[in-house]
Amino acid sequence: xxxxxxxxxxxxxxxxxxxxxxxxxxxxxxxxxxxxxxxxxxxxxxxxxxxxxxxxxxxxxxxxxxxxxxxxxxxxxxxxxxxxxxxxxxxxxxxxxxxxxxxxxxxxxxxxxxxxxxxxxxxxxxxxxxxxxxxxxxxxxx
Amino acid sequence: xxxxxxxxxxxxxxxxxxxxxxxxxxxxxxxxxxxxxxxxxxxxxxxxxxxxxxxxxxxxxxxxxxxxxxxxxxxxxxxxxxxxxxxxxxxxxxxxxxxxxxxxxxxxxxxxxxxxxxxxxxxxxxxxxxxxxxxxxxxxxx
Amino acid sequence: xxxxxxxxxxxxxxxxxxxxxxxxxxxxxxxxxxxxxxxxxxxxxxxxxxxxxxxxxxxxxxxxxxxxxxxxxxxxxxxxxxxxxxxxxxxxxxxxxxxxxxxxxxxxxxxxxxxxxxxxxxxxxxxxxxxxxxxxxxxxxx
Amino acid sequence: xxxxxxxxxxxxxxxxxxxxxxxxxxxxxxxxxxxxxxxxxxxxxxxxxxxxxxxxxxxxxxxxxxxxxxxxxxxxxxxxxxxxxxxxxxxxxxxxxxxxxxxxxxxxxxxxxxxxxxxxxxxxxxxxxxxxxxxxxxxxxx
Numbered sequence: 368x369x370x371x372x373x374x375x376x377x378x379x380x381x382x383x384x385x386x387x388x389x390x391x392x393x394x395x396x397x398x399x400x401x402x403x404x405x406x407x408x409x410x411x412x413x414x415x416x417x418x419x420x421x422x423x424x425x426x427x428x429x430x431x432x433x434x435x436x437x438x439x440x441x442x443x444x445x446x447x448x449x450x451x452x453x454x455x456x457x458x459x460x461x462x463x464x465x466x467x468x469x470x471x472x473x474x475x476x477x478x479x480x481x482x483x484x485x486x487x488x489x490x491x492x493x494x495x496x497x498x499x500x501x502x503x504x505x506x507x508x509x
Numbered sequence: 510x511x512x513x514x515x516x517x518x519x520x521x522x523x524x525x526x527x528x529x530x531x532x533x534x535x536x537x538x539x540x541x542x543x544x545x546x547x548x549x550x551x552x553x554x555x556x557x558x559x560x561x562x563x564x565x566x567x568x569x570x571x572x573x574x575x576x577x578x579x580x581x582x583x584x585x586x587x588x589x590x591x592x593x594x595x596x597x598x599x600x601x602x603x604x605x606x607x608x609x610x611x612x613x614x615x616x617x618x619x620x621x622x623x624x625x626x627x628x629x630x631x632x633x634x635x636x637x638x639x640x641x642x643x644x645x646x647x648x649x650x651x
Numbered sequence: 652x653x654x655x656x657x658x659x660x661x662x663x664x665x666x667x668x669x670x671x672x673x674x675x676x677x678x679x680x681x682x683x684x685x686x687x688x689x690x691x692x693x694x695x696x697x698x699x700x701x702x703x704x705x706x707x708x709x710x711x712x713x714x715x716x717x718x719x720x721x722x723x724x725x726x727x728x729x730x731x732x733x734x735x736x737x738x739x740x741x742x743x744x745x746x747x748x749x750x751x752x753x754x755x756x757x758x759x760x761x762x763x764x765x766x767x768x769x770x771x772x773x774x775x776x777x778x779x780x781x782x783x784x785x786x787x788x789x790x791x792x793x
Numbered sequence: 794x795x796x797x798x799x800x801x802x803x804x805x806x807x808x809x810x811x812x813x814x815x816x817x818x819x820x821x822x823x824x825x826x827x828x829x830x831x832x833x834x835x836x837x838x839x840x841x842x843x844x845x846x847x848x849x850x851x852x853x854x855x856x857x858x859x860x861x862x863x864x865x866x867x868x869x870x871x872x873x874x875x876x877x878x879x880x881x882x883x884x885x886x887x888x889x890x891x892x893x894x895x896x897x898x899x900x901x902x903x904x905x906x907x908x909x910x911x912x913x914x915x916x917x918x919x920x921x922x923x924x925x926x927x928x929x930x931x932x933x934x935x
Contacts, residue, residue: 422591423569430564449564450762451735451784453595453879455906455924457899472910472919473883477761478734478786480881482908482922484898493898496908496924498881500735502762592904593877593926595737597764597782599757614768614777615741619903620876620928622739624766624780626756635756638766638782640739642877644904706856706875711849733848737879 371400372442378435381443392424393431401471403436409464420460429454429483429497432467437479437501440471444504447479451500460494461487477503513542514584520577523585534566535573543613545578548630551606562602571596571625571639574609579621579643582613586646589621593642602636603629619645655684656726662719665727676708677715685755687720690772693748704744713738713767713781716751721763721785724755728788731763735784744778745771761787797826798868804861807869818850819857827897829862835890835914846886855880855909855923858893863905863927866897870930873905877926886920887913903929 375395382389397404471481483497517537539546613623625639659679666673681688755765767781801821823830833854897907909923
């Protein structure tokens with residue numbers, strides 16, 4: 368089961384097909400088995416007063432970033448849904464791109480769980496960490 | 510310290526002042542000491558394919574809803590920031606308004622913590638639950 | 652499905668049967684559909700230096716307390732396992748009994764999710780809050 | 794601030810002094826700046842029916858493991874307390890030692906936050922993941 372099913376390009380194409388707009392704020396940079404790296408380009412639309420990137424933008428990045436790592440492994444299964452997300456905001460993000468490094472720790476028949484570390488571009492310490500659980504539809508045959 | 514400082518109207522006014530747009534998707538329905546009720550009117554913009562209200566919309570509702578309960582107690586302090594949020598998505602929300610019931614369980618000098626239960630309008634079981642922690646700036650004098 | 656299957660006495664009996672010792676630190680005070688109240692009697696064994704009840708004791712109380720509420724609804728199903736637990740420690744607990752008020756927010760075929768508020772006996776504000784997710788074995792017929 | 798203050802031996806000595814018994818179930822294997830590796834030797838006392846290591850044992854391992862990484866950085870400060878812990882149980886642990894790899898992602902004046910990955914000895918995928926937040930006493934001078 369731990370064999371990669373889809374490339375970065377195939378995932379982006381699939382997401383745009385089943386969920387138009389899902390990737391408009393994100394760029395898939397790399398996908399390897401159980402891991403993905405996603406970039407959220409800096410945009411003034413995400414800014415809060417004080418120049419901070421908004422919390423909901425980082426939550427969406429974490430959520431989508433781990434979904435990409437999951438789709439890479441399970442293939443064209445559109446119906447996986449987030450069942451749990453928790454996030455710690457660690458530092459005020461810089462007014463810059465944010466890069467999410469996502470790792471799947473479990474890929475079961477019914478649940479997938481992983482971690483996300485998010486870095487302002489060029490920084491060595493993360494601005495946020497998250498973990499996310501997905502419920503995988505039971506019709507999925509791994 | 511457990512005396513309410515601001516009414517629903519004062520909070521909405523303050524938020525629009527320091528953070529334009531923060532309340533454009535939300536309506537404060539009731540504020541009492543340590544609790545608030547916030548409505549997110551149904552909007553087709555929040556929809557995912559399949560008619561579901563998006564996860565990030567519910568996360569923003571939880572985050573803002575508890576912030577309203579906090580501001581009611583600490584007054585015009587703009588700089589409180591979310592340090593942790595966790596959310597469980599329990600049921601597919603109906604294509605309807607979502608109502609958040611927020612409760613502060615701790616209001617300390619440095620941290621505030623509370624729970625949020627979110628219901629599709631008219632439903633008796635929540636579509637999501639969340640808990641949120643805020644870091645309160647140390648310049649705040651309670 | 653939302654009908655109670657077991658009484659407090661039947662749950663205690665069942666737990667002692669399948670999991671000897673599980674309830675030796677806890678007393679089931681009340682069980683109603685989707686809710687339970689559990690008491691952890693004060694014991695010097697749980698103390699940390701400074702007289703605080705240890706974090707792991709409160710985590711075990713949250714975990715077991717919501718399990719009781721779950722068993723009340725699904726009956727003699729021993730194999731449900733905790734898949735996620737998160738806890739906020741809000742105040743130093745008093746050297747006293749701790750009472751957990753547990754509420755199930757979701758009781759699905761595969762997952763159950765609920766909240767726990769824990770109070771030092773006699774206090775009006777909680778010393779800790781938790782939420783817990785259980786994975787229910789698929790052999791279970793609701 | 795990111796310089797290590799204490800070695801593994803000094804941390805074990807300090808913990809036994811201020812908190813007798815804290816380390817009786819744990820062995821500090823390695824400490825480097827912002828990271829620590831802790832072993833929980835297998836013990837039949839931690840077993841649940843079915844041979845599983847109990848959830849509270851893993852929670853205590855996560856909590857203590859990250860505390861060790863924190864003490865290495867801040868020195869002999871006994872009063873840091875856990876304010877939040879969340880844990881995902883990913884796989885049934887083997888009847889074997891469990892090794893926790895802990896990483897601090899933030900070491901602020903008031904809060905420290907980190908991740909913990911726990912592995913049954915010899916396994917390549919974790920049996921549990923956790924994140925933990927500590928409140929650092931304000932008397933601490935970093």
